[in-house]
Amino acid sequence: MDAEEEEEEEEEEEEEEEEEEEEEEEEEEEEEKEEKEEEEEEEEKEEKEEEEEEEEEEEEEEEEEEEEEEEEEKEEEEEEEEEEEEEEEEEEEEVVHSRVLLRFSAWTRGTHRFLPVTCSCTATYSEALKEQCIPQLYVRYEPQVAVLYATGMLFFAAGIVGSVLYPLVRRRGFCGGDRTQDLNENMRCILQLYTAAYIVVLACILHWYVFLVLASFLFLFLLYTGSFILGMFHYNEDIPPTKRTDASNYAGTAMLV
Known part of the structure; x- marks a missing residue:
């Protein structure tokens, strides 16, 4: 009997040990499952965080693109406004320039x-x-040109005034010729005056040649005015009008040339 009891006890102990081992295995399996679940949860969290970060980056990129588009639109609008302003200024300049004949x-x-x-x-x-x-050339010699231009205009005005007043005082035609008999010479003298005026206009239009033109204009007008003044002092009723106006006619011919 004792041997049977001992065998039974040993069997019971073995069964208990087996049960304990099974329980330990189950516990280990459960722990492994829990660890796996935790790892999966952590991975899911990380994935979610990564997705959120990607979404945020995409949103930021979209916002930046929108801002860039808005800036480009603003720049285009500004450029359009500047172009419109430039066009308006050009139109105004064209209107102003249309009034200028030169x-x-x-x-x-x-x-x-x-x-x-x-x-x-x-x-x-x-x-x-x-x-x-x-x-x-004009910029470099601007003071000299200004003086020369003013001097030339004074001689030009003096020549016109003298050509008009002197014949009226002496009851003669322009340039000392008779008003009725020397019509051709009167027309020639008037043509000389208009030629001088044309030289002034030409000097104004062709600024590149203004120095040279005004210099020659001043020289010719000195010659013309000087011959006219000499004709006034040497005026003689016995000398025919043609002879009296030869000097001024020569000067006028030189101006025409």
Whole structure:
């Protein structure tokens, strides 16, 4: 009996040990499952976080793209406004320039090319310089040209006044000729005066040649006025009108040439 009891006890102990081992295995399996579940949850969390970060980055990129598009639209609008303003200014300039009859080729600063520029002859020196209406030669010799131009205008005015007043005082035609008998010489003298006026206009239009033109204009007018004044002092009723006006006619012919 004792041996049977011992065998039973040993069997019971073995069964208990087996049960304990099974329980331990189950516990280990459960722990592994829990660890796996935790790892899966962590992975899911990480994936979610990554997805959220990607979404945020995409949103930021979209916002940046929208901002860039808005800036580009603003820049385009500004450019359009500037173009419209430039067009309006050009239209205004065209309107202003349409009132100016003098159109010439101006010498541009720093280049050797002629460009068509519309500029008023009566514009101030600073305005003409800004619009590049005045060539380098004129800029360089501007004080001398101004003095020469003023002197030439004085002689021009003196010649006109003298040509008009002197014949009226002496009851003669222009340039000392008889008003009735010397019509051809009167017309020639008037043509000389208009030629002088044309030289002034030409000097105003062709600014590049203004120094040379005004210099020759001054020389010829000195010759013409001097011969006219000499004719006044040497006036003689016995000398035919043709002889009296030879000197001024020669000067006028030189001006025409």
